[in-house]
Amino acid sequence: MKVYPYRRLTGNVSWRVDSAQLKTEGEPWEDVESKYVSTVERVVALGPNDDRPDWTQARLRLSANLPAKAVDGGSPWQDVKVVAVLTERATNTRTAVELSPIATDGRELTGELYLHRCDLLDRATLAVHVVATVGGVRGRVIATTDAEWFVDVIETAPSLARELDVKLVGFESGASRLRRFKDSPWVVDTTGRIPAVRVNTDFDGLEGLMGGEGGNGAEKTVRELLLTQMCSEVWTAVFHSAVGDLEIEEDGTPLFPHGWQGEVLRAMLPDIHPDRDPEDALREIHAARTGTSATGWGELQPRIHFAASKRAGVPRTLSTTIRDLERLTQGDDA
Template sequence: MKTLMPYPTVVGDIDVTIEKVALDGRDLPYSMISRNERVVALHEVERAEWEEARIALRVSLPEREIEAGPWTDVVCVAILTEGATNARLARPLRKRTDGAWVGSVPVSRTLHRTRASLTVSVVGTVGGVAGRVIGAADAAWVIDLTARAPERKKELNIVEIDFAASDEEWLIKLKESPWLVDTSGEMPTVYLNTGFEGLAPLLNGARSEMEKSARGLVASQIAGDAWTAMFHAAVSDLEIGDDGTPQVPSGWRESVLRQMLPDVIPGASLADALLEVHERRTDGQGWSALQTYIHHAAAKRARIPKYVRTAVRALDRAEDSER
C-alpha cells in the first residue's frame, strides 16, 4: 500500500525527545525512560499511589524545510491517547528561541489505565485550509503505567501456577492439564501447571542431554499449541471494513498474523491472505484443509522440527552407548 496526500507535507525528520518525567512533582530516574524503545515506565513500587505524571518533551522540526515550504501558521501538538479509556489529550507545544518546540503533557491516573500512546503532529495552513496535518513524528512513545522498566512488550505472559491450588476456579477444574493457553486477555497467556509433577523442573532445569532434548520437545509442543491458539483467536475477531474485507487487527494479533500468514497462504500479500482465510473460515469451504497449513506455520514458529531432530539424535546416541 502506498498513500498520497492532497497537499504538500513535511518530509524531514521530526524528532521527539522526552526531557524528563515527574510523578506528582518528583522527577523519575532517567533510566525509566528508554529512547531506544520509546517507552516511559511509570511504575515505581515505592510510589504506587501517584495521581499525575507529567511528561516534558522537546520536538525538533526540519526548520529550513518548513520556512521554505508552502505552510503558514505552523504549530506543533503533542497528543496523548489510550484506547482502553478513550482518552485523548492534545497539548500545544511552544516554540523556544532556539527553534525547539517544548511543552509538557499530563498523564492522569484517572484517565489512563495501562498503556498510553504519545504522538506529535505538525499542523499548519496549506492552500487556504487551516488545521491541516502536515507532518508527524515517525513513531509513537508508549507511556506504560504498569511497567517498572521501559520495554516494549514482546512476548506472551507465561504464568507458572499450581492449577489445583489456584484462586481461579476454571483453572482448578483443569488441574490435570500440564499447560493451557488463554487468548482472551489483553495479551495471550500460557499457564504452566506447577502442580503437574515433573513439568516445572524439566522446563527450568534440564541437565543431561536426554533431559535437554525432552525439555525442547515439551517446550516446542507448548509453543506450537500457543501459536495455533493465537492464530485462531486472531482470525476469529476480525473487524470487517466498509469494503467488506477484513481489516488487519492491531497488537499481538497483528504480529501473529504477520508471522504466520505467509506460511498459511504462501505467495499472497497480507490483505489477500487475510481475506482468503476469513472467507474459508466463514463459509467453511476449505477451512479444514487449511488446518494443515496453520499447524505447519505454528510448528515452524515453535521450532518443532528442530527439537524433534535433536531428540531423535539424543536417543540414537543413548542407544549407541548402551550397546
C-alpha cells in the first residue's frame, strides 16, 4: 500500500488513444485505421505493413476525463494538469505532452503526442498522470491511471500478447553462429528484444513434419508431440533466462522485470509455487538460485520442468497421442 504526504486524487481518471496518424518525410500526415488502435487491448500497432508508409513520425490523439473533484474550487490542488508520458526502456526515450481542456468545466481534455520512429526500438509504454501544486510544492503527481497503453512499432496487429520470434532456417547453410548447432532440430535464443526460436530446415524432413498440414494419422500424432516437446524446451529456456537476470533491491528483494521476462515469470510462477503470491514466489526462487535459501536450486528444477511442460500442453498432448497410437495399432491389426 502506498502513502503520500499530500492529498491524492481518488476516483477514476479515464483516458484513451482516440486516433493515430503517420508521417513520411515530405508527405502529408496520413490517418491510421482505427483497427490498429485497439481500445480492448490498449495497444497501438504501428508496425510495417503493405499499405503503410515507411513512417518517420507518428502523432497520437489522446483524450482524458477527470473526476469532478479534481477541478472543484474547494480542492487542495491548484494548477491541475494532465500529462501523457511515453517511455521506451530500450532507448530510454521519455516524451511528455500536456493535455488541454476542451470543455469549460475542465474535466475533458485532449492532446497530441508526437513520437519519432528512430527513438523507439521496441514497445513503448504510454501512461497518463495528473499533476498539481499541493501545499506549495509544484508538479506533484496526484493520480496515475492504472490503464497503460502500448505503442508497438514492430507488430502490425494490436495485441497485448506477443508471439516469440519463430523462424524456419537452415543451420548449416545459414548464419555462422547457427552452424555449430547443425545437428540440432531447434535452438532458443533469449538475448534479443524477444526470445527467438530457430527451427533447423537442414534437419532432414523436419520442416515438412513441423510446418506441414494434415498428413496421415501417424504423421499428425508425431507432429503434435514434437511441437509440444519443443514448446516445453522453449519455456524452460526462457524461464531460466528471465529468472537469471533480475534487478535486486537493497534488502535483497528481486523486482519483476519488464517486458517478456516479467510476463513469463508471472505466467509460470503460480505453477512453480502454487501456495505463494507471485512476489513471494519470485523472492523464494531468487533465494534458491543465489543459495540464500534452504531450498536448493537443484530441488527447484522439477517444479520448473513441470511448469514448462504444463504450459506447453505436454500432459494433454501425450494422453491424446497414446490414445491415437492405440487406435493406429488396432488399425494395423485389422
